[in-house]
Amino acid sequence: MNSTLGNLTNSDDSFDRYQFVNEAPGVAIPILITLALAALFGTFGNVLILITIFTTEKLHRLECIFMANLAISDMYVTTLADPLSIVGKLEGEEFFDKLPGFCQIIAFGCTIACVNSLGSIALLSFNRYIYICQNKFYCKIFKKKTCILMCCCLYSVGLLLVLLNFAGIGDHSFDRKSLECIWDRMETYPYTVVFSVTLVWVPVVVVGFSYLSIFLKVHGSRKKTKTASSRRTSSYSIGLAKTLCIIYVIFAACWIPYALLIVLDRDDSFPHEVHLYITVWAHLHPSINWLVYYFTNTKFEAAFNRIAHLDVCFGRCKNSNREGNESSTTSGGLSTSETNTTFKKPLSSIEISGNRMNDYTI
Secondary structure (H helix, E strand, O other), X not given: OOOOOOOOOOOOOOOOOXXXXXXXXXXXXXXXXXXXXXXXXXXXXXXXXXXXXXXXXXXXXOHHHHHHHHHHHHHHHHHHHHHHHHHHHHHOHHHHHOOOOHHHHHHHHHHHHHHHHHHHHHHHHHHHHHHHHOHHHHHHHXXXXXXXXXXXXXXXXXXXHHHHHHHOOOOEEEEOOOOEEXXXXXXXXXXXXXXXXXXXXXXXXHHHHHHHHHHHHHHHHHHHOOOXXXXXXXXXXXXHHXXXXXXXXXHHHHHHHHHHHHHHOOOOOOOHHHHHHHHHHHOOHHHXXXXXHHHHOHHHHHHHHHHHOOHHHHHHHHHHHHHOOOOOOOOOOOOOOHHHXXXXXXXXXXXXXXXXXXHHOO
């Protein structure tokens, strides 16, 4: 039994039932276990996000509309796309051939969900950028109706990419390299490039610009504010950088390899393993977001602990982190009074407290 897929380098070849597992168990088994865990924990986490947002009054805020929209899109991946990806890797393409149109429909939904998911992250970061760096425009741009409209526009962009298939541009099918139902990267190469830019690079640039601007704004405000301790200021800057880096690095690390792969492998010459690993890695992102919220935002931490008692599992880890920062409150903690804080004047006229960091950078 081989641990690689060297005997299947041509995408015209397809795997039969259980052939992937039998011929490359060293590749197949870890991937299948990873997908199963991602589907299980991702679905749990995204349901928990939705319950938390709907049942926690402190989270009834405009930016949480984008977070709820993100969780809904991510649930499509964790509840349908991931399980069917497991089916594809076990049963092979023949399983979907017996159900005409089924694979294509699943791939359509995955495209729309992924565009909406990454777009929601971009909108969320843009929301925080306006709130912190251009606060005077916040109430003009972000209202409940406009936030919902923005989310609808994301679905429209995803739907447009799908509808282009019916005009002979691109397609969705079973990919014989990644062994799952996904858009056909080989059908129309210019469409693949546009897809890569729309799906990944635009959100990456928006998120990167927004969070960098937030960090520079808050860091600059702290430098202008006289503090009793430069050590506290330094700790705050480190804490803020850590939070923003976690959010951005996970997002970029999951999707940039995928965006590069689909453009660089124009001749479909890359090995199966490369497509398998990178595609699975990108699809892990919907299963990770809830953990990012839990470990970087105290409102979500408190709500998750209240609803699902996650402190039983993660309490020791969280307490350990806090002990290392108890000389200052810059790790993102929010006191009871601060959790209800809202802006009533431009941010530039407000002293930015280290304790409020995560309230700004959800």
